[in-house]
Amino acid sequence: MNTLNKMQVLSDSAQYDLCDYVNHNKSSQINLPGIYHAIGKNGCQIPIFKTLMTNKCKNDCKYCINQSKRNFTRLELNPDELARVFLHYYNNNYVNGLFLSSGISDNIEDTMEKTIETARILRKDFGYQDYIHLKIIPGSSKDAIKRAMNLADRVSINIEAATKDGLSEISTTKDYNKDILKRVEWINDIGKRNPKLVKSGSTTQLIVGANNETDKEILSRMENLYKKVDLRRSYFSAFTPVEGTDFENKTACSQDRTSKLYHADALLNEYNFKLKELVFNDTDQLYLNEDPKILAAREMDIFPVEINSAPYKELIRVPGIGVNSAKRIISIRKKQPFKKISDLKKLGVVTKRAEPYIKLSGNYQSALDNY
DSSP states (O other): OOHHHHHHHHHHHTTTSOSSEEEESSSOSOOOTTEEEEEOTTSOEEEEEEEESBOOOOOOOTTOTTOTTOOSOOOBOOHHHHHHHHHHHHHTTSOSEEEEEOOOSSOHHHHHHHHHHHHHIIIIISOOOSEEEEEOOTTOOHHHHHHHHHHOSEEEOOOBSSSHHHHHHHOSSOOIIIIIIHHHHHHHHHHHHOTTSOTTOEEEEEEESSSSOOHHHHHHHHHHHHHHSOEEEEEEEEOOOOTTSTTTTSOOOOHHHHHHHHHHHHHHHTSOOOGGGSOOOTTSOOOTTSOHHHHHHHTOSSOSEETTTOOHHHHTTSTTOOHHHHHHHHHHHTTSOOOOHHHHHTTTOOHHHHGGGEEETTEESSOGGGO
16 A cells, blocks of 8 residues: 555544644645644634554544454554655645644554654754644653653643543543543643743643533533643544444534534633533533523623723623623723724624623613513
């Protein structure tokens, strides 16, 4: 099998590792495997080369396309081979960065060494200075993690589940506290001691719907992590049954559920909400047909808030007002108070959502009772 065919198999095997991608080759005119489009800070699409070192894996994750007992084509690229394939993509302007993950072919340390060596070849042998995202394998040594962080712009480790029991439902080969949460702490500690490392920070990912964990349990774990470690963001992968795995007959998770989790997670991570401010149904799930921020606002006694005097903490709790627009409001009102709601719209405020929750110079914009 030639290298291009290997890349097709390995990039398909990496499809469930999330990195802000929006599609797979669908908007690209280049018919090559592994090209995904990530979303940059300005909203533009950035082509990323996303693949595995190997889809061989000794782990028994019951949901995973690479589950050890699943019968399909198993392949592996060596670091030099993978580095050269990536550089071919990069030098021809097909991609702007690398996202590299791996199954565990032999043992954890050998697999991490191959991942690190790929990044080392690119950085040291070929002088590549653009974006690299490396996945940290659960159970990796602190030394391996540190060397990966010395080479990567971003690292991530999948916590997979929100609780120890939740992980045991989907895998028996990993220790939740030791192999995963301890490594999350190590990544954080190494980053604190060396602020220049991984300038794009660290992230994590959970599988949603493969076990019986509730949205409240998932968000409780994320709130706990955001308090303890400098985690840039979280990804929620909706469980999809894969033929040949233990969970092939399990019901797929709704994309609507992960969409609400992303929204609620942003409230915790970016808007400084507390878990206790979020609203869940009787089974501790988010409401699929309701905006989590609006539901939370209806339970708060701070509204309506005065746009011209409310502190930042209150402004970002207003539905329709984001982090950036709240900062702009504070900056502008120092010079001149806001008088018309149309002025807020110019700043990016979704005024239709915000109106029931605000006052301008003491005047109500609309009655809460009408909403």
